[in-house]
Amino acid sequence: MVRKTKEDAELTRQRIINAAREVFLVRGVSKSTLEHIATQAEVTRGAVYWHFKNKTDIFHAIRDQVFLPLIDRMDDTLNIESSDDALTQIEKSLCDTVQELNENIEMRQTYEIMMIKCEYVDEFATVLQQILGNCSSITQKIQLAYERAQSQNILVGSHSPHALALDTHLFFSGLLHMWVKDADGTRFRFQAIQLIQSHINLRRKTN
Amino acid sequence: MVRKTKEDAELTRQRIINAAREVFLVRGVSKSTLEHIATQAEVTRGAVYWHFKNKTDIFHAIRDQVFLPLIDRMDDTLNIESSDDALTQIEKSLCDTVQELNENIEMRQTYEIMMIKCEYVDEFATVLQQILGNCSSITQKIQLAYERAQSQNILVGSHSPHALALDTHLFFSGLLHMWVKDADGTRFRFQAIQLIQSHINLRRKTN
DNA sequence: TTATATACAAACATGAATGTATGTAAACAA
């Protein structure tokens, strides 16, 4: 019962990716074996080795599938054409991401794997650099939004958009980390949106 | 050439711990073998197994040695008796921690291991819960400081100390993560202190 | 229709890593 059609093959490829995500999440990346993944996907290691070079290859497939699109989405939400003021734009962008994490299981799992189920050494060290790169590009987008907020005259005090953007980015980075670590949702998840609103509110000039 | 004195034994125990820290840092916790650690410590696996039950045991030894004291230090800096105003106290506390990370190699290495060289599964999952516990105790301390700041009338606007504390904690958590990931120091480390000052400045009422 | 490439499964060979068991010399207590 081998040699399926091309569509069948792509389907098992997806099954392997999904299986790997589950396995990585439970056992951590380095303690997950290709045997574990194959079993979860209900195939043999032969199938896994046919579709992927090795475990790292699967890891990258997972990452590419849901992690990169998220970055893009954040980028989009921060784009200029919008009826909202710049601060609201930032707020919505952050809230959107949290919403997405709430609704999208695969994205949530992937984030969790990337943050606390993976050791960034050897071949994974480069992934860290990519993440850092994404971070600074997002920070730049946020900074632009803060500059718009400044010219819209809705910012309190006189703080540099650069510093504000970095602060927001660090805040959000911390939030995502806590969000992921708070698996039972009792500490952070339930109030994540509220925290974002407070964060933005702190920058908004009161009438 | 065996059976050293008690002091000698304690010394090799320390050598093993230090060796493990170096090895964990380079290879990640799960890819580090007791053989690697033994070699780095210039002993045999026999010595390692004499002093420690297994790899997890060494991990906890490392953690207890430098991670827990840091938490305590932060706690101390936020104590009430101080000539500084409450906001300055928070600022100093955060800056102190960053300073310590800059100066104390072992602490820096330990932090890096805990954050990006360790997979929080199985026996390590409990460590995560401990970290979360420490976090909320620190957040509480920060909140108390913000409450003092409020009564000292040095806060802008009218934001709840609770929200401010959480925001600061998430900011700092994000900062530490970036600090660790920015190994070459070109992105975050050089401006960490400045970012903390901006963060606090954002909350301080302007005269 | 047939040859070939595809999509796997199954078997094999190798290399670690772990834990344990055993050996041993020197410190220390009596």
Place this chain on the structure above:
DNA sequence: TTGTTTACATACATTCATGTTTGTATATAA
């Protein structure tokens, strides 16, 4: 001074993960 315990080193047994090779049925192209 001698027996015992300590602080390891060495050897051994077992398990496990990886990568590769081989086998094979079938889709697909020619």
